Amino acid sequence: MFASLPLNALRAFESAARQQSFKAAAAELAVTPTAISHQIRTLETWLGMPLFERLPRRVRLTDGGERLFHSLHGALLEVAQSVDSLRPQRNASQLTVSTTPAFAALWLVPRLGRFYAVQPHIRLRLDTNCAVVDLHQDASVDLAIRYGFAPAGELHGIRLFEEHFAVYGAPAQVAQARHQTPSLISVLWHNSELYARGWEAWCTQAGEDWLKQGATIREYDDEHYALQAAIAGQGLVLASSILVSQSLASGLLQPYRAEIGVPGAGYSALCVAGRERHPPVRAFFDWLSQEAG
Incomplete structure (x- = not known):
């Protein structure tokens, strides 16, 4: 059911969308901005729609990007909290x-x-x-x-x-x-x-x-x-x-x-x-x- 989901690309997108910055997402995920850009391009190709507007010195979510971000952020937050609840030294x-x-x-x-x-x-x-x-x-x-x-x-x-x-x-x-x-x-x-x-x-x-x-x-x-x-x-x-x-x-x-x-x-x-x-x-x-x- 979930085998085809591009999880790395989704994680890169969530970070970039939350911070409105590919550079900040790269720093958070310990990769290069080029890697973040590549992951998001892969996700956009997979979805068949743009997720960001590339503006001078910044990026902005499209309407489709906004929809995906709100859904994805909530889901990842709930997963993180569930995982955290299982850790013995949380x-x-x-x-x-x-x-x-x-x-x-x-x-x-x-x-x-x-x-x-x-x-x-x-x-x-x-x-x-x-x-x-x-x-x-x-x-x-x-x-x-x-x-x-x-x-x-x-x-x-x-x-x-x-x-x-x-x-x-x-x-x-x-x-x-x-x-x-x-x-x-x-x-x-x-x-x-x-x-x-x-x-x-x-x-x-x-x-x-x-x-x-x-x-x-x-x-x-x-x-x-x-x-x-x-x-x-x-x-x-x-x-x-x-x-x-x-x-x-x-x-x-x-x-x-x-x-x-x-x-x-x-x-x-x-x-x-x-x-x-x-x-x-x-x-x-x-x-x-x-x-x-």
Whole structure:
């Protein structure tokens, strides 16, 4: 059944497609770029279709190449995990989770002690970056926690929670805002349009004319910094109900007119289909579900 499959060529293709580079694939497989090119030409001839567009200084997958890559990568990943599970000295305790710096600092890290308490054998590494990791192409990341409206697509995932945006401040700032126009803290976040019109939407709902009164607006490029500025008494912040939870619980921040909120998106935990069966990934999914309530 599998005797005619060009396995070496398929392995060369998967590496080149994942890294979008024949040279990188050659380095990974310890062969020459010419050998990689030859293997892929052989595979293209065998299939009767091109898999890559050869562009100046780079390559790009064709539509057929994309289809083959997603199928092949998932299959090889599952084979690798199955083989790894049989090895007596395997390292099955490593888990790499990708998320944003703000979510890591404000929600995940403060709760990780409870994960370590129930899973002390799992060594967790956080990969914090605002850039979206392509889980199909970066096999080093086991699981990603992402924010947004879009569905997971071909990924396996669970929805953790939905959020809304409300206004918070240090206790003294909240009390002062009832009598005079406060300074407003906002976030210049390239992954969301919520902050761009968030204050305007909140003020409209609340019937506050702070913007018309020329309130000072202080801008930060990360939610973590914005919350720290609010804690330090620099003004009121429009913040995520999820990311502000620890500051509220500790009393560092208080809501201002808690009944007023601006709709947000939500957070999901995602992985490549099939990887959720890997024990550390399954354990982390289970723990996240419990923490999210």
